[in-house]
Amino acid sequence: MRGPLVLALGCVLLSACATDGASGGAAGVAPPPDDDESELVLLDPCSKPNLTTVEPGALTFTTSAAPAPPYFLSDKPADRLGLESEVAYAVAEQMGFRPQEVTWEFASAEDVLTGSFLDFDLAVDGYVARPDEYPAIAYSTPYLETTTVLDVPDDEARRVLLGVSQQTQPSSLRFAAPVQGTGRPWLLGKGWIPEGGGLAMWARAGSEMQEARIVTDAQLIDEPTRQWLESIANIDVSNVAGVDPPDIALSFAMVQGNPLAACVDRALAELSESGELETIVETWLDPEMWRIDD
Template sequence: MVTTPRTLAFATAAAVLLAVSACTSQAQPAPMPTVSMGCTKDSLPTETAGKLTIATDEPARPPWFVDGKPANGQGFESAVAYAVAEQLGYARDDVTWTRVGSDSAIAPGPKDFDFGIDQFSISEERKQAVDFSAPYHLVRQTVIALKSSKIAGKTALAELRDARLGAQAGTTGHQAITDLVRPKAEPRTYKSHDEATKALRSGRIDGLVVDLPTAFLLTEAETDDAVIVGQLPQVGSPKAFGLLLEKDSPLTGCVSAAVGQLASEGVLNQLEEQWLAQEAGAPELT
């Protein structure tokens, strides 16, 4: 068999995928190998030779992107995408962005991009139709409150123990309240997200615990007078975001290895701190 860049990439991908097969939305990322010699700009069979095509949805919302412009490198997911590209040997000018709706991206079938980034949650069901990289972000539960709430501006878990907190029943948010905050009063539980949100808006609870993407959506687009108090420590089986690729893509292993390298070097944590905690105002509660 003649060895070509494409077959070398397939072999590299297969080897690395063995190391990442345990990475699902129900588990912490496994230790990742460094990016190998086969995972280079010259050897990867991308959509356009020498270029990396990255997809995201329209609009590209903050804090994942800034000003709706993925190519500016600002925002958490834009920064992650460029960091992965750099690990694979692609300069910023080698990266091309394309807009693909989330539903189209996760649907089975060929893709006209190399990988997509758009808060795609890794799940076994989705992995029947598409590939995922190792997780680049594990979603935290987050406390939000009205600006007038007594817990707005608090920075420590201990400062929340006298608060009336609520969450949707059966969610990781409810678990976070009971396991981490341990308030003096039993947390209020609600059958649906809408009921929980109404309780917050009406002042029946001091704070609502939801996942971080929902917290951004509620405070920026749905509730004018709500603010993020902060992110809670990790608890339970967190939702994991991964880069999305075509099913059985020869790029999957190399992209996963690049994500793993960024994780091991602390780069992903640095980007979370910069774009989610500092720039987006979602600090970690200690």
């Protein structure tokens, strides 16, 4: 009798093991994808699969070829050195693009604004919204708001602007400002350049603005660039007392009708809400971060 009993117990134990093994195997199988979550991704117009870009699967930025410190600290934006470079990658990541899916093209701000260059998704180069002047361009919500100063190194030019000197009119002075900023409209409003006239030089930041201080009489400079000129280039930037240039807000520029516009604004809003945008701004507007060669 002992033999059959042992055999019977063995069969029971084997059955239990088989059952446990089967249940253990089932526990190791990955659960099926959440259909509701997949449906939400498909329905979200800002999910990466639904985004229309100039190069499928990639997000293409454009900026000027010459570095514009402190916004770009090298001539390779992919180095992520500088405020605008880092903001661009943060927005791309928020929209679902990995760093290796971000590409860069180089074009002047003038070519972007006039529609001479169109092979890009987003332009990042200190653009200030001027839809009346450039109706073919759309702008994102701002990623940076800052002040500007009118730098006038020469005492005589300063007296001219203050109306103290009667020998020369302001319209005879040479001005420099960014083409993508508000310099020209503001100078026109002041009557310091004639209607239909232009600037002696388009200059935004870095070495461009250093050169502008040599060949022009007055330069419209934003606050981060002023700090860079003083702390890195060791240039004293002056300001004309009683002259208050406009504050500016920097935005991404894109071709009017770009389907990414709402998604870029959403990405910026999410970065702002999380505090990441503020962290990027504080980090890359710290002059200590600009000393990359030290």
